[in-house]
Amino acid sequence: MMSDQDVHHTTDDRKRSRAVSPGAVAQAGKIGWLIDKGGIIFAGGIFIAMLILIQEVFLRYVLNSPTIWAHEATIFLCAVAFIYGGLYCAARNTHIRVVIIYDLVSPGVRRFLDVIISLVCMISAATFAWASWLMVQRAAFAPDGSFRLETSGSAWNPPTPSLLKIFMLAVMVALAIQFLVLAVNYARGVTQAAPSIQAEGEK
Amino acid sequence: MELLDLIPNLKSLGIEYGTLLMFALLLGLLLTGMPLAFVTLLVALIFALGWFGPNAVPLITSRVYSFVSSFVFVSVPMFVLMAALLDRSGIARDLFDAMKLIGGRLRGAVAVQTIFVAVVLAAMSGIIGGEVVLLGLLALPQMLRMGYNRNLAIGVICAGGSLGTMVPPSIVLIIYGLTANTSIGELFTSAFVPGFMLASFYVIYVLARCYITPEVAPDPSPEAVPSGEKLRLLKGIVLPIMVVIFVLGSIYGGIASVTEASAVGVLGVLLSTIVRREFNLPMLKGAVLQTLATCGMIVWIGIGASALVGVFNLMGGIKFVSALITGISDNPTIIILFMMLILFVLGMFLDWVGIALLTMPIFVPIIKSLGYDPVWFGVLFAMNMQISFLSPPFGPAAFYLKSVAPPDISLGDIFRSMLPFIAIQIFSVGLLIAFPGITGR
């Protein structure tokens, strides 16, 4: 369960805490559940990024010895969180949608729209996965075919560019699978037990 | 690869009809209820495939990669994390209770103070996204609790939360300065008065509404508050002010860069929750997870716009738009107005990053060749970007607020609430054109 429910509430307007919804939607299936659970790793990364920035300020201002790695490490942690965040929202169905027409149509048409939208997103994600693979080929292999991870070229010179591209490939593949699972489950008529957050948000 | 045959050869349309089709597709797909992030990505994909073929698809993933690894966005998760922590503590409630007390007998005082908080936040950050979320979590529930009109509260938050790119430091002005090769310091100086002018217009509007239609704001508390209670309430303002001093002090004291200062803000809020004995691990876990979800949503909206602009530029978009502008008239004023119109229309469909990326390289050389002051135009550009944050159907501020607002507030409600503020912004753009002296140039 999401930790939000266990939080010690000090104010009476806790109703809003649906901003953090109770996990992946039912239609997202097993993979959705997994994506939701994996979120904590990358969310933790954001927190670590904050700590790194603070220590960099301390080292530079107080000790006059800035690191060569703090900014690149922060960018990397935030970048993986941003990419994963898109997948996370897909599993939880919390990406923003304009549902003016969607809400006017009958439940049958709506289900049809859900299936089609999921399929189209699945095709896009699969195409991006293929394109990411082309990028990974250039980032992870030298022209002679030998394995070498492209680095940032800075004084620290970490392999973050290639790692990020490999991570993008993995997320695009997962995103394609997630949308496929969503399409199948929408077609089968799986419904959410708990009220869905975003889909019902628009009235 | 047979699938590719389904994609018609779009290149044969030519850039004029191609551009039209692009807007039509964006609008059409937006209305199906497809997630916004995937609408722009899909349109980018369709045009990459249809105009250039499969070879061009890595352009999109390359832009996604560059977008997420850009340092300017690091402050967004920091602001969202600050918001998520504040949301889980009683700080927001105590702050607004104290603000109400300070507001005294002024009708609409808390709404005005919220704009003031927004200006302070704007001085702490150079980008938007984080602040709208922060105000959405901080101020919206409090204003609703106190009995403010919902639309007024929403409008104040979205318009106020967008000030980050108008009040220095501003990433829009920095990018503009680099593009136009003009002094960023002069841009910041010149944006100061227009930024505060805009904020004060919001204040005037809010006060006018509160006095003309008194039902939009709660009655100022008639009963006298005992001084012991007063002191207790005023304590609520101490911690937030200390956090602000932390952040602004670290920026203006030369201790931290603007991005680092946002992390200092998180630390400040974190320490405040510890001081208030509200901190615990489940709370922190909830806050970071909410940050991940909100940032995923915010960033993916920008990703698609950035990819789309890359494809459009490769299609020859730059040449097309600059020919369009220079062909419209020989009258420089009409050219400026036409640029404003282009920005306004693009603002309906794209995220600011996409608009800046697309239009700055085109506008800057034209402005210079017409003999206009590029610093003044930079401020005008930033002012126009304010409109793009609010204007439907693609209004980032509305989306950011939607992601944290109570579910019964729809996007339609949010956009309706923004209309008066958009009018104020358009008026301000007009003022800057009519009286360039406002920028001090």
Add this chain to the structure above:
Amino acid sequence: AAEFEFKFQSSDPSGNPNFELQQGWAKSLAEKTGGRVKVELLPVGSVVEHSETQDAIAAGILDGHITDTSYFTGKDAAFGLIANPVGAWSDPEQMFDFMENGGGRQLMNGLLEPYGLHFIGATTPGLEAFVSKVPIDSVADLKGVKMRAPEGLVQQVFAAAGAAPVNLPGSEVFTALDKGVIEAADYTVFSTNQAQGLNDIAPHPIYPGFHSMPLVEISMNKAKWDALPDDIKAAFEQTVHDFSRHQVAVLAERDEAAAAAAKAGGKITVHNWSAEERANFRTIATGEWKQVAERSANARKVYDALTGYLKEKGLVK
């Protein structure tokens, strides 16, 4: 329409003087070929980000680029060394001579061709001026100075010289310098620094610069290059050659004018290092080259060619 149409992306923004000069190159190429070749020059970031142009050209998305070679250091350390061998050149003409007659061209093509690109020629904005809030007149003055330095070798050399390099992106340089988060910065040439207001907030610029002169490559997709007739290839090479000299001359003139204006203004103190201090810095820099040479076989090749050339010309002992 033209017989050959190409899209080149620059690493400079559209309002930057470099970009305007590069547009002049595209125009001269069209004139020289009687309109047979048309190069559409796109500003930085318009199609892909500056660090991604090499991949985009290889994939056939873009046709060519005009860009700082050091952006590709992460692919092979050799790019970083040849792009900005800190301390090697005290005059653009020396670098051009190395590229054209000292084996630089062959080296560049040896590096680029496996990646699917062909090197047409080199240019440079010239010696960069140093931006500083504090007076710096010697290597000793660099000690403990918090300064922004972006790329590998530059950062490494300044660290070796005793400064405290801070890794900040270009978008943060202005505010960080203004508020004093950093005291100095490696940025660009004097006139551009002056135009962007950097010298106003950091009134102790060092000009002429001592630390950095980037190699800006003009290169394009190899298959597309190979398919060109010889006369067109020759026109490309000739116009790039002329353009590089023109760019250096124009920017040097503007730098001089800007420096004179700055001196006359009275608020800015322009510092100029003695030959001795320049030599001290150069000694530190060349020591760092060796370390880069260890990073890849190509970097070793660049190192050998570079040191061989400098010795032959008597530029180092």
